[in-house]
Amino acid sequence: MKGKACIVVVLFLFLGAASCLAAGSDYLVGPGDVLKVTVYDHPDLSSTVRVNNDGTINFPLVGTLQIEGISVSQVSEQVANALANGYIVNPQVAVFVEEFRSRKVIVMGQVKNPGLYELRGPTSLLELISQAGGLNPDAGETVNITRGTNTADGHEQLLMVDLKTLTQGGDNANDVAILDGDSVFVTLAGNVYVTGEVKRPNSYKFERGTSVIKAITMAGGFTELAAKGRVKIIRKSGGAESMLTNVPMHMLVLPEDVIVVPESFF
Numbered sequence: 001m002k003g004k005a006c007i008v009v010v011l012f013l014f015l016g017a018a019s020c021l022a023a024g025s026d027y028l029v030g031p032g033d034v035l036k037v038t039v040y041d042h043p044d045l046s047s048t049v050r051v052n053n054d055g056t057i058n059f060p061l062v063g064t065l066q067i068e069g070i071s072v073s074q075v076s077e078q079v080a081n082a083l084a085n086g087y088i089v090n091p092q093v094a095v096f097v098e099e100f101r102s103r104k105v106i107v108m109g110q111v112k113n114p115g116l117y118e119l120r121g122p123t124s125l126l127e128l129i130s131q132a133g134g135l136n137p138d139a140g141e142t143v144n145i146t147r148g149t150n151t152a153d154g155h156e157q158l159l160m161v162d163l164k165t166l167t168q169g170g171d172n173a174n175d176v177a178i179l180d181g182d183s184v185f186v187t188l189a190g191n192v193y194v195t196g197e198v199k200r201p202n203s204y205k206f207e208r209g210t211s212v213i214k215a216i217t218m219a220g221g222f223t224e225l226a227a228k229g230r231v232k233i234i235r236k237s238g239g240a241e242s243m244l245t246n247v248p249m250h251m252l253v254l255p256e257d258v259i260v261v262p263e264s265f266f
Contacts, residue, residue: 027122029067029075031055032101037079040092045083048098061087072097097121103180107132110139110186124175125161128184139163140187141208147182164208190255194219197226197261206255213249215259227264234258 029035031053039045049057055068062082067075076095083091103119105128112133119128125143129135145159159176163186166174178184190206192215199220212231222228233244235257253259 027072027097028069029072029097030101031068033097034099035072035075036096036098037076038094038096039079039083039088040094042088042091051101105178105180105182105184107184108186109184110136110188112136119178119180123178125178125184126166126175128178129186135163135186138189138205140189142187144185144187145176145178145182146185147179192253192255193258195258195260197223197263199223206253210253211249212247212251212253212259215253216249216261222261225263227262230262232260232262234260 029051031051033051034048035051035057036048037046037059045060047060049059051057051067056064056066058064059079059082062079062085065078065082067078070078072095076093079095080091080093083093100119100121105117105119106115107117107128108114111129112135114132117128117131123131125145129143141162141164143161143163145161147157147159161174161176166172191203192206192210193203194215195201198216199222201219204215204218212233216222216231229246231247231249233247233251233253235242235244235254
């Protein structure tokens, strides 16, 4: 297109594994970032610049450019357009992020090393959990991400991620990008209790989709004295307890259910 800048290549230099690339393809530039800007066939113009506190960079020929809050590809386009405005015909510009500004998130809950973490580049949820030492054995199936917004009322946004689907189902769509200021909370798993005529009465970690027979199997199975047809569940709901009798083996249990296997009379 005559008279307009031609952007040929926009590259991202990420600090981390290749999976970071997908998470950070829309990385927004901000104060403290260090950018390497290359103008092809014009090595005298290529330079490394740090984004100033006011969100600007100073670039040869064109002077000050406001780039805070735009993506790396948009930075490339803006530099090219500025150079094309009376300086270079059809400039070809590539922008690399050499150093990412210090961004911080809080990780709490059922990870091995909860605390404050710095993001040294685009970081996904799973990568952040890995940085925090991985999950505790008692980690639940949900991660809650509290995120500030730029809305006028200042309301926070709550993202709920299904951790089981993410880690076991291979659904990378749920591997959300972590942003500066996020608070990440890995929930505690509930328990299901199995008592009575089973071989290993105890509490067991609740997993979604657990049936009565699966819980009993986790408890070692029935003893010889078990009344298999008279299994009960004590369930709490709204602060009150209820008793479910003669429950079928395929029935799904809920967190904090107590499965009671009575003794047979025969």
